[in-house]
Amino acid sequence: MSDHTERSEGREHHAKGGPRVSDGHPATGEHGSDRPADTRPKDNRAWILVLPVVASVAFTAVIPLMTVVNFSVQDVFSPTDRIFVGLEWYRSVVRDAEVRAAFLRTLMFSVQVLLVEIPLGVAIAVAMPRRGRAVSSALVVVALPLLIPWNVVGTIWQIFARADIGLGGWTVNHVLGVDFNYTLDAHDAWTTVLLMDVWHWTPLVALLAYAGLRSIPEPYYQAAQIDSASSWTVFRHIQLPRLRGVLTIAILLRFMDSFMIYTEPFVVTGGGPGNATSFLSILLSKVAVGQFDLGPAGAFSLLYFLFVQVVCFVFFVVLTRTGR
């Protein structure tokens, strides 16, 4: 926080210094340390200019969210028959064993996704060519998975990983001799979904990291050569510090996305076998759309939303503060 206040103070100082300089005469000398009076025009009609933003935020975020809040505190029997139940649904969602299991499962999935995708993405970015004709072809190849729609990715992997006709599944079973079947085995299903996410989203991390690497001026690498730095040292002391910003964004994006993953596991495994890949979002849609339990679903959504918000905030604060 200290950094924040420091910066805004600086800006304020600058703004006040501005008119003084543009006056063109050292007026402050006569008044000692007195600041010149603020003569900038004040007009509250300027608030009208903010209205479009207020309106669009209301329609896109506040009103839908309040609808959910409204459902989450009532028990709805029919459109005309509803009872206010307070925080009852919240309590039941938190106590629900199935929700708790799905929560831990989703959290575990996100952690694994981050552990694989961040280092792998950075490694790919470092290995990508820095100049020459190879740059554009490398970018296209890396970005390709990002261009495929979620449910198509799911379909591709559903077929690819099948033990009988899928290229991947068949190879693992018949060439490597490992018994692999994601429709029957919980571990295999988990691995398939994880690999699919890695395949789909590591390119995003790689592209962000590559953009970060491109911003490092050439003399840094030249200085490292002159100082006889090894390539590990170059990575550790030149590249990694400069990737801090983009990696913060990459981690946030990948955490949010993987914690809310829905389409791909829904297409590939449908949450199974058993509950092996039924993540929070899959469970939520079952409650909300399948069973049409609007009260519990509303409470569930809000808790889900709150958790993602809090984790992202903590991530962001920790990552932007450390090492300053």
Add this chain to the structure above:
Amino acid sequence: MVDIHLDGVGHSYDGGRTWALRPMTRTLHAARAYALLGPSGCGKTTLLNIISGLLTPTVGRIWFGDREVTRVPTAARNIAQVFQFPVLYEGMSVYDNLAFPLRNRGWPKAEIDRRVRAVSHLLGLDSHLHRRSRRLDPGRQQIVSLGRGLVRSDVAAVLLDEPLTVVDPALRWTLRSTLKEIHRDTGHTLVYVTHDQTEALTFADEVMVLQDGDVVQSGEPTELFLSPAHEFVGHFIGSPGMNMIPADLVDGVVRVGDTPVGRAADTDGALPSGPVRIGVRPEFVRISAVPTAPGLPARVTAVDRMGAYHLVHAEIDGRRLSAKVDTGSRYAPGALEYFHFVPDRAFLFRDAIRCGTIAAQDGAERA
């Protein structure tokens, strides 16, 4: 400590269509301080990067003593280089930054500590040693970069690419003399790239002036000032630069319009008659109150009071001529004065290259 020998070294960035650095052969002697002086884009930095090995020359070979290093990578050349803008390992403390090149080379710990402390003392970084380098202001960051270039005592040469550009002017003077001191103490070969003549002239034992990828003159600072071998050197060094006046050489006599100003001397062989340009520094233009021969009548257009001297501007046939005169003198714009040149300090140029000097005219008579 070895001599650096460039043997026909040239570089082209576009496959030989144009030269960023024209092929040149010359030797940089051990333990001397060199300045590469020239405007942006003249090839200074290219030459520096070729010496440090960041760039492989298109043609020619480089020798460090009797070892050929043309294709030897930078790390194996044992060169230190400081860049125009601060290049730091931002996560490290100032101490670690300075120690970094030594640690990478496996120096013993005690020795590293001794060198780091010596360099930080010289550069006034003592009180900052344990601060994170990215928290320093840019000027001080540059000093740390400079320190990293100076910390190794065994380098073949220290190459400095306009290292004081970002440093605040007051500190620049101090640092320049610190650099000179360090150079005297360590006996490193220093190559200092700059576009600032004062920096080059005060710093270097030998200044190489570059223009369009060519070294047009190389010599001691006083030599460049007193005896420029190329029009560009005359323009670029000195403040203001050299006066250039179109003239004609007729049978050994130099004339401006119809006025003879002196006799051509020091020419290589017989200089054929024809158009030449007279180059004379404002320091060596005299103004006489009475018409004396040989004297060039010119109308004064302006007088600048520069503090230590006055700068008199005049015009001859649309050509400008300036003279530095004592502050006590009084010349009024519009007056016609007689200008003449100090013998042996006015030179003749043809095709931008010096081809002779103007000696006093014996038996001076006006035509």
